[in-house]
Amino acid sequence: MTLSSRLAAASAVLALGLSGCAASWAPQVNPVPYYTYYPASLGVVAAAAEKALPQAGMQFTGSKQVSPDTVEVHGYDSEGNAILITLRTKGAAVTKFSARIGLYGHLREVEEIEHWMGQYVGQAIARP
Template sequence: MKKNMIMVALLLGMAGSLSACSSTVAPQINPVPYYTYYPASLATVVSATERALPAAGMRFTGTKTVNAQTVELRGYTAGGDAILITLHGLGASVTKFDARIGLYGHLRDVQDIEHWVGKYVGEAISAPAN
């Protein structure tokens, strides 16, 4: 629990220091490959992930809401390996991204998905409020 709080504090500090940037890519903290924290709501990251899989050349097959803080997204790589992405809302504006592909990981595929999720989350959080 203490480790999670430290990660959230680091993320918020990083997001605050980058708030003056005009980048449209969301800042990401990758303490361990396959885990990423995004400074956005769970709903925003779910929407971005649904768009990211096709953008990365993969097939999105569906979303399952596990509980109010957890959503699972599934799909397949171009090579046919199963994708399981679990998103955990850690607060109003922090979401943890966890991806598993196939039996052995496929770090490059995860990085491709993370790139597109970061792009779409960045666009969403930098869009002017209506």
């Protein structure tokens, strides 16, 4: 075996070994944004988000009207991770919900918020 083929083989083994190490500790990032649609106006869904955060064990810190069709709801989870909920109107009675907690998403916590929001939106649209 020549020196160049030994170096190539050693480089390949080293690269494979390092890539395996990096994959074992790298955080899992959800490449697909988490969102859902609610059959309600932007105002109803924004009010539901404000109520849902405390019910999910999180802190609501405020909301902001970004544009006529977008509202951002802010808060923190129990670990101090920032929560950003973005609500966008998609029609008179359809609002898109998307949420992000911390740097990597925290899907389980987002699903907990969505559970409570679904209950509050359901109550609001069930009223006459």
